[in-house]
Amino acid sequence: xxxxxxxxxxxxxxxxxxxxxxxxxxxxxxxxxxxxxxxxxxxxxxxxxxxxxxxxxxxxxxxxxxxxxxxxxxxxxxxxxxxxxxxxxxxxxxxxxxxxxxxxxxxxxxxxxxxxxxxxxxxxxxxxxxxxxxxxxxxxxxxxxxxxxxxxxxxxxxxxxxxxxxxxxxxxxxxxxxxxxxxxxxxxxxxxxxxxxxxxxxxxxxxxxxxxxxxxxxxxxxxxxxxxxxxxxxxxxxxxxxxxxxxxxxxxxxxxxxxxxxxxxxxxxxxxxxxxxxxxxxxxxxxxxxxxxxxxxxxxxxxxxxxxxxxxxxxxxxxxxxxxxxxxxxxxxxxxxxxxxxxxxxxxxxxxxxxxxxxxxxxxxxxxxxxxxxxxxxxxxxxxxxxxxxxxxxxxxxxxxxxxxxxxxxxxxxxxx
Amino acid sequence: xxxxxxxxxxxxxxxxxxxxxxxxxxxxxxxxxxxxxxxxxxxxxxxxxxxxxxxxxxxxxxxxxxxxxxxxxxxxxxxxxxxxxxxxxxxxxxxxxxxxxxxxxxxxxxxxxxxxxxxxxxxxxxxxxxxxxxxxxxxxxxxxxxxxxxxxxxxxxxxxxxxxxxxxxxxxxxxxxxxxxxxxxxxxxxxxxxxxxxxxxxxxxxxxxxxxxxxxxxxxxxxxxxxxxxxxxxxxxxxxxxxxxxxxxxxxxxxxxxxxxxxxxxxxxxxxxxxxxxxxxxxxxxxxxxxxxxx
Numbered sequence: 001x002x003x004x005x006x007x008x009x010x011x012x013x014x015x016x017x018x019x020x021x022x023x024x025x026x027x028x029x030x031x032x033x034x035x036x037x038x039x040x041x042x043x044x045x046x047x048x049x050x051x052x053x054x055x056x057x058x059x060x061x062x063x064x065x066x067x068x069x070x071x072x073x074x075x076x077x078x079x080x081x082x083x084x085x086x087x088x089x090x091x092x093x094x095x096x097x098x099x100x101x102x103x104x105x106x107x108x109x110x111x112x113x114x115x116x117x118x119x120x121x122x123x124x125x126x127x128x129x130x131x132x133x134x135x136x137x138x139x140x141x142x143x144x145x146x147x148x149x150x151x152x153x154x155x156x157x158x159x160x161x162x163x164x165x166x167x168x169x170x171x172x173x174x175x176x177x178x179x180x181x182x183x184x185x186x187x188x189x190x191x192x193x194x195x196x197x198x199x200x201x202x203x204x205x206x207x208x209x210x211x212x213x214x215x216x217x218x219x220x221x222x223x224x225x226x227x228x229x230x231x232x233x234x235x236x237x238x239x240x241x242x243x244x245x246x247x248x249x250x251x252x253x254x255x256x257x258x259x260x261x262x263x264x265x266x267x268x269x270x271x272x273x274x275x276x277x278x279x280x281x282x283x284x285x286x287x288x289x290x291x292x293x294x295x296x297x298x299x300x301x302x303x304x305x306x307x308x309x310x311x312x313x314x315x316x317x318x319x320x321x322x323x324x325x326x327x328x329x330x331x332x333x334x335x336x337x338x339x340x341x342x343x344x345x346x347x348x349x350x351x352x353x354x355x356x357x358x359x360x361x362x363x364x365x366x367x368x369x370x371x372x373x374x375x376x377x378x379x380x381x382x383x384x385x386x387x388x389x390x391x392x393x394x395x396x397x398x399x400x401x402x403x404x405x406x407x408x409x410x411x412x413x414x415x416x417x
Numbered sequence: 418x419x420x421x422x423x424x425x426x427x428x429x430x431x432x433x434x435x436x437x438x439x440x441x442x443x444x445x446x447x448x449x450x451x452x453x454x455x456x457x458x459x460x461x462x463x464x465x466x467x468x469x470x471x472x473x474x475x476x477x478x479x480x481x482x483x484x485x486x487x488x489x490x491x492x493x494x495x496x497x498x499x500x501x502x503x504x505x506x507x508x509x510x511x512x513x514x515x516x517x518x519x520x521x522x523x524x525x526x527x528x529x530x531x532x533x534x535x536x537x538x539x540x541x542x543x544x545x546x547x548x549x550x551x552x553x554x555x556x557x558x559x560x561x562x563x564x565x566x567x568x569x570x571x572x573x574x575x576x577x578x579x580x581x582x583x584x585x586x587x588x589x590x591x592x593x594x595x596x597x598x599x600x601x602x603x604x605x606x607x608x609x610x611x612x613x614x615x616x617x618x619x620x621x622x623x624x625x626x627x628x629x630x631x632x633x634x635x636x637x638x639x640x641x642x643x644x645x646x647x648x649x650x651x652x653x654x655x656x657x658x659x660x661x662x663x664x665x666x667x668x669x670x671x672x673x674x675x676x677x678x679x680x681x682x683x684x685x686x687x688x689x690x691x692x693x694x695x696x697x698x699x700x701x702x703x704x705x706x707x708x709x710x711x712x
Contacts, residue, residue, distance in 0.1 A: 007522060010523060011520065011522065014513075015517045015518060018510070018514040018517060021510070022503055022505075025503075025505035025506070026505060228501075231502065231503060231504065232497075232500070233502055233503060234501065235462070235465070235495065235497035235499075235501065236495060236500075236501065236515065237518065238465075238467055239465040239493055240490060240515065240518040240519045240520075241487045241490045241518070241519045241520040241566070242487065242517075242518050242519070243490065243518055244486065244490075245486075245487060246518075415467065415468050415469065417429070417459070417467075417468055
């Protein structure tokens with residue numbers, strides 16, 4: 001019995017290997033992989049250049065070198081952002097503002113003054129956020145905040161929300177309002193301050209990279225089912241003993257494996273390249289350091305994992321739909337278009353048609369979790385308010401699961417005339 | 418072993434490709450002869466479970482082949498008319514893949530692939546990509562894939578189409594060699610492909626089997642005679658209008674015609690023995706003039 005199972009397993013693995021070989025032996029798919037590598041390099045470079053540093057002479061440095069210096073500056077202030085620290089930052093800011101460099105009319109001198117603020121920039125941003133209007137970020141708010149007022153930063157975060165919710169500018173229900181306030185109040189304070197610019201840069205470009213990755217993966221898997229018809233190999237395939245059973249499963253397995261392995265490999269490469277260059281520090285700092293109003297009480301690392309998970313489900317959904325179209329229409333061209341429609345046309349639709357409730361559930365949202373983390377997109381399910389991310393990831397994961405038997409059945413029942 | 422078509426019909430939008438066919442097959446070579454569009458491929462595709470019949474059944478030893486599913490397909494080898502393959506695969510990889518989807522264990526598959534590659538004369542091309550093979554070599558690879566599972570039922574749809582005369586003869590011999598102890602259904606519109614190797618020939622036209630039997634029985638079924646005569650070149654078109662001409666040969670003294678007719682077409686005409694090609698022309702008319710048919 002055991003040896004039978006091993007032999008069966010080997011048989012399936014063999015079919016799977018051939019299916020994967022079929023995908024990667026075509027010129028167009030080889031080119032797609034090369035293109036993906038080129039895009040990986042380009043996006044990584046762009047991401048690395050997001051981190052900028054100004055040295056004591058006022059010179060701007062970006063990328064890995066800039067990140068190293070900025071990291072050193074921020075590390076000087078590493079630790080919990082207590083009331084004392086907030087007070088100290090306001091004083092430090094005031095001192096720098098009153099320095100001859102800051103008061104100079106010469107831009108180069110002003111840059112030198114700015115260089116001194118880089119270590120406290122993350123904390124200064126919190127103060128700016130706390131003392132800015134809800135929809136109008138004031139870059140210089142800290143300049144008008146006293147040391148005593150600075151201590152109220154965390155309190156201001158909650159009170160600003162309450163003021164906004166009471167303003168009548170929004171359309172939240174009472175349950176949603178209560179949820180938002182509760183989430184704000186539940187956020188652990190004081191924040192821990194560290195250099196988080198590596199994570200911050202990584203997350204800012206990640207959605208674009210996931211979109212490209214999803215489209216290219218969709219392209220790679222689009223021919224798995226239709227190629228049998230297009231190469232006219234369908235007659236032999238379906239007349240073979242396992243042609244309407246395990247051979248179909250091996251195709252589905254190949255699609256799933258290509259999607260999963262490619263997604264993991266390229267996400268890992270992107271993450272490793274960016275974090276190796278910009279630093280992994282600050283993984284456990286709250287994302288509110290970067291997204292002040294976020295209702296998600298999570299760290300940078302958790303936000304990254306959430307974005308990656310959402311991206312994976314979105315990619316898998318688009319790839320599965322592409323394979324289904326490939327099996328149903330027997331056309332690779334049609335199957336290639338499907339991920340574009342799912343991931344690119346839906347965002348366009350949401351701009352043209354005003355359907356705020358429905359748009360939040362479009363599959364493209366799975367690739368836009370970075371944006372969603374910043375927004376208040378809530379759903380009320382059975383009287384319980386939850387964040388939209390907590391709903392769309394399981395919904396589309398379930399949709400992928402439900403599509404699999406449909407895909408199997410469609411292909412298994414194919415008629416070859 | 419017995420394969421049985423009972424009232425088998427396949428209708429597509431607007432026309433009936435296979436029309437109420439009733440046949441029984443046991444071991445041996447069956448030649449399915451008919452012009453393009455006669456319904457041969459549709460019939461074979463139903464036999465290979467690629468198309469479900471609109472009505473009627475195909476049974477293998479009394480069991481419906483569509484219900485038997487993989488139990489039936491494991492006994493089947495099929496070479497379709499349009500032999501599709503994976504162009505980037507080598508011959509060896511292609512055959513190993515087909516062996517895998519035929520459910521043949523790896524160790525057995527490797528041995529079987531090696532044997533069949535040698536048998537069809539592709540040993541030197543085993544590591545060559547399928548897209549780099551000549552037409553004849555591709556067909557041989559096609560036969561090899563059909564034989565991988567040592568099938569009880571071998572279905573070959575127009576296996577010699579597009580091959581040069583030498584390849585065609587080699588191919589015919591190969592099929593003859595492979596046909597021992599199995600059921601082979603060979604479809605073609607080229608008479609010479611089956612004339613010598615088929616135990617039973619079926620003439621198919623407009624979705625129905627109009628005649629079946631051995632080559633001699635089919636020949637004897639023709640109600641007209643075959644004549645040979647010489648005519649002047651200028652008279653050929655006149656004869657073509659009046660009679661079915663199964664062959665023409667230009668000679669210095671005129672044109673030698675092979676005519677199918679109940680009556681003697683000319684004074685000097687002499688009656689000769691009919692061949693299967695003559696019968697084909699008689700039943701299928703002008704379409705029998707396909708250039709391949711001369712070989």
